[in-house]
Amino acid sequence: MRAGWTLAREGALGLVDVHDLPAPARLVVRLGRLVEKRNVSGGKGLAAALVKLGPSWVKLGQFLATRPDVVGFAVARDLEELQDRMPPFPQAVAIAEIERALGGPLHQFFAELSEPVAAASVAQVHKGVIRDADGEREVAVKVLRPGVDRRFRSDLSTFYFAARTIERLDPRSKRLKPVETVDMLARTVAFEMDSRLEAAALSEMAENIADDPDFRIPAPDWNRTARSVLTLEWIEGIPLSDIDRLKAAGFDLVDLARIIIQSFLRHAIRDGFFHADMHQGNLMIDASGQLVAVDFGIMGRAGLKERRFLAEILHGFITRNYRRVAEVHFEAGYVPSSHSIDDFAQAIRAIGEPIHQKRADEISMAKLLTLLFEITELFDMKTRPELILLQKTMVVVEGVARRLNPKLDMWTTADPVVRDWIERNLGPLGKLSDLGQQTREAGKSFTLLPSLLNRAETLAERLNEATEKGFALKPESIEAIGRAEARRNRWGNAALWIIAFAALYLAWNLV
Incomplete structure (x- = not known):
């Protein structure tokens, strides 16, 4: 109710096309528009409403900002304000939080600390200076918003209520697993609320991408990092959201789009560990032309x-x-075996053929997502919570790349990374590697064999002893059994008395 009122009041319902809605929904939208403020625009109103509703809703707005092909370019531009230009909290509050988290006065850790240079839904960033034995260096100091964890918990309770209500009112929705989806969101939020885990994610990913030529990430400063404060290398670069500056600096936007797609696929397919919040506000290009990602609060595996x-x-x-696409779905268990592989392959063809060899600007992502949803319902496909972050990030990354290169050919761009992984893991080399892994596992099992045989022998001896002498019970076990039996007898007696009184009552009424 609060969300509906806030969206209506800020004019966000003006973005809804009522023509395709059922009659009750059309009535709700029209009634909602009666309470909207004067002189509000749909996109800015939606952004304002999401800010008022809380950080989880802001995440939704950041996601939508990457898909102008779904929400429209004007709305996407308005929603970009949610990526790194949220209202900051006061400098004094940030300093107090840094001193509390790090356990000492500010000057003990930083020679200088600027006013906020960027603010998002979860945290804001300050530019700091460190002077130590290694000299002077600039760092970024990320401070969590006061009370943000409490607001996230409030949002999550709302989402759980909505998920359970949806499942109760519409049994068909259970295949979408709304409650399990919120569970996944809750786990993600728990990680995002601890900056030490973000530093660990930076460290792990740095090892994975050490040899990647086009992508890098900032290094964390563990000595100045705590639960609510993260200190890391300062990155000087141009945000991917600033297309005009990128052009003026002479960067090849087509090549940048390629780097974004291929970097994400390498991390997801090769490493199995990827940045799951790759919107424009978290990506920039440094002077050397490398893509740099920041804000590793949300990671996917x-x-x-x-x-x-x-x-x-x-x-x-x-x-x-x-x-083969259809067979993979069946092998993974994503489509129930009661359906036909041939029928599903036909449905997949209906998705693939219209978009094959077409430029990004010739594909309607909104129509494609609608078709995908219809097919998943037709074949009783259930939501896979383990794939949600992966699928969401793919949609975001493709949206960011399309903004840089509206004529992006997704298939040609993805082909080198995908083909390399297929050849390494599913080709002859991959089969040899699998054989080696199976041999190592068999070797481990063989080394455990003596221990397993000893355990089996001990178990057999104890069973034989129990058969001959019976099972010995400890005094406390006998006492617990007696108490349980007494309770059972009391309930049995009570039940008999209830039956007796009921019989007498019935007999009295009959008489």
Whole structure:
């Protein structure tokens, strides 16, 4: 109710096209528009409403800002304000939080600390200076917003209520697993609320991408990092949201779009560990032309099964092998075996053929997502919570790349990364690697064999002893059994008395 009122009051309902809605929904939208403020615009009103509703809603706005092909370019521009230009909290509050978190006065850790240079829904960033034995260096100091964890908990309670209500009112929605989806969001939020975990994510990803030529990340400063404060290398660069500055600096936007797509696919498919919040506000280009990502609060992981699924799906679409795409869905258990592989391959072809060899600006992502949703319902496909972050990030990354290169060919761009992974992991080299892994696992099992045999022998001896002498019970166990039996007898007696009184009552009424 609060969300509906806030959206209506800020004029966000003006963005809704009522023509395709059922009659009750059209009535709700029209009634909602009666309470909207005067002189509000849809996009700015939506952004204002999401800020008022809380940080989780702001995340939704950041996601929508990357998809102008779905929400429209004007709305997407208004929603970009949510990425790194939120209202900051006071400098004094930030300093107090830094001193509390790090356990000492500010000057003990930083020689200088600027006013906020960027503010988002979860935290704001200050530019700091450190002077120590290594000299002077600039750092970014990220401070969590006071009370943001409490607001997230409030949002999550709302989402849980909505998810359970949806499942109760519409049993068909259970295949979308709304409650499990909120569970996944809750786990993600828990990680985002601890800056030490973000520093650990930076450290792990730095190891993974050490040899990548086009992508880098800032290094964390562990000595100046705590639960609510993260200190890391200062990055000087141009945000990907500033297209005009990128052009003026002479960067090749087409090549930048390629780097974004291929970097994400390498991290997701090759490493199984990826930045799951890659909107324009978290990406920039440094002077050397490298793509630099910041804000590692939300990270995604993909197991070998999910990585193979993603690689084979993309490879199948690239090569137009829709039968193989269908088989992979069945092998992974994403489509119930009661359906036909051939029928599902036909449905996949209906998705793939219209977009194959088409430029990004020739594809309606809104129509494509609608078709995908209809097919998942037709084939009883359930939401896979383990794939949600991966799928969401793919949509965001493709949206960012399309802004840089509206004629982006997704399939040609993805092909080198996907093909390399397929050859390494599913080709002859991959099979040899699997054989080696299986041999190592068999070797481990063989070394455990003596221990397993000893345990089996001990178990057999104890069972034999119990058969001959019976099972010995401790005094406290006998006492607990007696108490349980007494309770059972009391309830049994009570039940008999209730039955007796009921019989007498019935007999009295009959008489």
